[in-house]
Amino acid sequence: MATGRIGEGRGADVGGIADGIATLDAATMAAAGRDAAGTFGGRAGAGLRSPRVRAIYSALLDAILANRLPPATRLPEDDLGSIYGASRTIVRSALEALAHDGVLTIEPNRGAFVASPSVADARDVFDARLLVEVQLAERAARCITAADIAALRQHLADEHAALDAGLQQRAILLSGLFHVHIAEATGQRALAGFVRELVSRSSLIVALYWRRRDAICGSHAHEELVDALARGEPDLAGARMRAHLLDILDGLDLTERPAKSIDLGDVLRDA
Amino acid sequence: MATGRIGEGRGADVGGIADGIATLDAATMAAAGRDAAGTFGGRAGAGLRSPRVRAIYSALLDAILANRLPPATRLPEDDLGSIYGASRTIVRSALEALAHDGVLTIEPNRGAFVASPSVADARDVFDARLLVEVQLAERAARCITAADIAALRQHLADEHAALDAGLQQRAILLSGLFHVHIAEATGQRALAGFVRELVSRSSLIVALYWRRRDAICGSHAHEELVDALARGEPDLAGARMRAHLLDILDGLDLTERPAKSIDLGDVLRDA
DNA sequence: CGACGTCAAATCGTATACAATCTTTGCGCT
């Protein structure tokens, strides 16, 4: 495939993947500049060298978290390279970083695929979230600043706005980010990074196993959580976080249906 | 010793790095094959494609955790490539993975350096460890199997053997692995991976801020911990884990000497 | 004598070429 041909001319040959990525391509690349709360990959991937790797990393992460790239989607290096106008070197670096975050799986000599967490993975992730986030909520209730509270309320407003505007993808992304923001408000950087990773993987889990049609991560729960934080009640905040996470878990259908890795071939083929 | 101070001239430090790595190079590369409890990088770096990247990743990680490569050591890609007989492509991949784990820092256009955690980083890491590992110890006391107990006791024996044999580097490495093994015994894979990362960073922290001359991570504490686990007493196990971690923290000198992140520049320059 | 600008060496950033591996296709054989 033509190496130097990129930028605009991505449309025809790459079809499916380009749809998933390029739809928000421009917006994402733009968001890569402002480090604001709009994009999930904002502060993530902190160990990435060049801005170009960062950009692809963020774009792919956003696409995956917003479920534009469903689990088990194959991500060939050449295609991504021509879509983003970068060489495979850059793309590989971004893919490896994403694999390290657990949102991609790299099979040697076969390529990268959007991760499709097993039922066991799902339980594992939410176990970890319960253990970590409940305690972080308690701690946040003790140490959170007024500015952080304000920022969280602003975030809630953004969530609502996205939902009201029908931007479901953005709503999903923001609802995940909410948990990351709480973790960051405690000032615990290591734990916040871990929560970010867990939330990322949760997006894939929800994409695979969600059964309810309720509002995802009902903003009601988020608001109650912020209230508990604002009132400085650690126990209440922890309890609400626990209830919220258990509620999400309850909304999943974790019966042993898709066994393990349903193999991605069929998903690719029909496309 | 040669590994002690590097940074004289640009050309001279190649010898230093080679010393730090190649000393145990053969042993490490051999250990890369058997996935046993000998090497830290055994199950880590799970997202790495090729065996060669894995090998370099493990070798570097072991060298760093055993403190053969002290914090702020520069790791030029070319040198590592010639040491391991690999191209920069491979080396870069390994370096990026290590940076993601937090044991390396990559400065754009400048290269990779062994991380030198700030005092704030140190507190951050041990805060996280307290939050996570105490609960994991409680959980382990509930669910651990007899086989895991036996494996832990064997591990304790290895630690003692290393100490008695004067293999201090190996003792340090094993004493970190002990915590990882407990986390893995709970079956919580995500949390175990996080603990592995925190333990790695702790090795650097201890290398930088240790002040006591006691046995590092006194095996006494480890044995009491295993006893509590074997007796199936969650509260006791949790309490002992907490006390153990606080004891380590207490052995650190976290006065604000190196302020925040003066970064490694000065450490390298003034030598 | 110190400060600053220019230059050269070293190192990283990226692209690309080539090799290895896997996948698919088509053919021949039973």
Add this chain to the structure above:
DNA sequence: AGCGCAAAGATTGTATACGATTTGACGTCG
């Protein structure tokens, strides 16, 4: 027709070449 094998195609794995950036040094000027 079914099965197995072999060759072609596609994709990843690795090495290397070249450009960009930084660094340290030297020499000149104020």
